[in-house]
Amino acid sequence: MNITRITSNKWFILGLLGLILALLATLPYYAPGYTPVLMTSFFMYIVLSVSWTLFSSPTGYMSLATAAFFGVGIYTAAMLGKDVPLSVFIIVGGLISSIVAILVGALTLRLKGVYFAIFTFGLVMLIPQLLVFWELHVYGTRGRFVVVIDYNTIYYAMLIISMILMVAAYLIRRSKYGLALQSIGEYEEAAAHTGINVTMIKVITFAVSAFFIGAAGATMATRWTYVDPYIAFNPLFSFLPVLMAIFGGMRQLSGPIIGAIIFAYLQEKLITTFTELYMLIFGIVLMVAILYLPNGLMGLILRLWKRIQGGQHANT
Numbered sequence: 001m002n003i004t005r006i007t008s009n010k011w012f013i014l015g016l017l018g019l020i021l022a023l024l025a026t027l028p029y030y031a032p033g034y035t036p037v038l039m040t041s042f043f044m045y046i047v048l049s050v051s052w053t054l055f056s057s058p059t060g061y062m063s064l065a066t067a068a069f070f071g072v073g074i075y076t077a078a079m080l081g082k083d084v085p086l087s088v089f090i091i092v093g094g095l096i097s098s099i100v101a102i103l104v105g106a107l108t109l110r111l112k113g114v115y116f117a118i119f120t121f122g123l124v125m126l127i128p129q130l131l132v133f134w135e136l137h138v139y140g141t142r143g144r145f146v147v148v149i150d151y152n153t154i155y156y157a158m159l160i161i162s163m164i165l166m167v168a169a170y171l172i173r174r175s176k177y178g179l180a181l182q183s184i185g186e187y188e189e190a191a192a193h194t195g196i197n198v199t200m201i202k203v204i205t206f207a208v209s210a211f212f213i214g215a216a217g218a219t220m221a222t223r224w225t226y227v228d229p230y231i232a233f234n235p236l237f238s239f240l241p242v243l244m245a246i247f248g249g250m251r252q253l254s255g256p257i258i259g260a261i262i263f264a265y266l267q268e269k270l271i272t273t274f275t276e277l278y279m280l281i282f283g284i285v286l287m288v289a290i291l292y293l294p295n296g297l298m299g300l301i302l303r304l305w306k307r308i309q310g311g312q313h314a315n316t
Contacts (some may be wrong), residue, residue: 024159028152036155038268040223043158045264047165047216048241049248049256051209054169056242057250058181059202061112063119064238065104068127069097069210071233073217075131078227081147090157090218097214098207105203124238128229135229143228146221157219165212169253172205181205237277240267243282247289249296258297 029035048066056063073093080089108119135142172178183191192198221227240263241256248259256290263282270278293300 003106020227021163028155032093037151038265039206040155040158040220041150041268042261043155043162043243044216044220045213045240045260046162046257047158048237049244050165050169050253050262051212051216052241053245053250053256054172055202055205055209057245058173058178058185059205060185061202062114062242063120063206064117064119064242065101065123065210065211066241067124067212067233067235067237068120069101070217070237071124071127071229072097073214073219074232075144075220075229076214077142077218077281078146078232081222086149086153086157086219090215093218094211094215097210101207101210102203105206106199108200109199109206118180121235121238124233124235130231131229131233135291143226143231145226146224148225149222151223154219154222158216161212161215166253168208168212173207173253177201177205190290234259240282243286246286247293247296249293249298250300251295252302255296255298262292262297279283 024039027039048070052063052066055061069225073090073096076096077089080092084092104120104123108116111119132142174179180191180196183194183196184198184202188198217232221232224231241260244259244263245256246259248257249255249262263285266282267278270281274281289296295303
């Protein structure tokens with residue numbers, strides 16, 4: 001009986017996911033106009049928050065380098081967009097971000113706690129300064145124009161990146177590497193003594209997460225006509241994914257997705273209504289989530305669902 005129920009639940013979830021994917025794939029045809037643009041923003045924040053969770057959640061390392069990898073992708077699109085197809089500079093943007101992550105990870109992933117967080121955020125501050133210096137002294141200008149691509153193409157590119165990321169995150173969590181990451185987060189020294197190559201696994205996972213962030217940056221750059229280092233490496237892109245993941249809940253893959261959708265929608269509404277206060281509102285929500293939702297929104301939902309099921313079993 002239990003096996004039958006598990007099988008039926010599995011097919012129900014697969015069918016629901018298939019239906020959602022079909023609706024998303026056809027969305028520009030039945031909901032044209034602003035809806036695909038809004039959904040593209042949702043996908044961007046989903047990629048950023050899930051990619052951050054992919055590395056930081058199991059290992060316990062607080063990375064604030066998201067804006068750095070996102071900015072690398074943006075600048076890759078700005079430099080290559082006029083010479084190569086969209087798919088090429090998206091992949092190149094992801095690969096360059098991965099290379100940066102490997103170099104940074106190899107140097108810094110021996111650091112722990114606040115030291116790693118400070119170093120990764122310092123990277124976000126350092127790269128735009130170097131780019132400004134380089135552009136002013138080599139090209140005599142600051143910033144670059146970006147090739148503009150139609151919104152529907154950007155929407156489908158972000159949808160594909162999001163779907164690939166979901167599959168990759170699911171497979172990693174279910175694999176031996178996911179188990180190794182969990183053991184690193186629980187007790188890193190013990191994981192190393194059991195034969196796990198701790199540094200290599202951390203660096204590889206850091207690079208994988210950076211690839212998707214860089215690919216998203218290269219795609220989203222085509223929505224803007226012009227970028228400069230301070231636009232591309234905006235520190236908000238380091239903090240917002242953390243906020244979204246914490247609010248949604250990091251233990252379940254669906255947590256960062258829900259958090260990203262909710263906060264992307266709130267940002268879209270608040271930034272036009274309360275231009276100077278929306279970050280303050282975000283901060284208050286984060287404090288409330290940390291104090292009263294330690295496992296995020298998904299933790300609250302799962303807890304309520306267990307109570308409901310427990311009540312139903314008690315009645316039967």
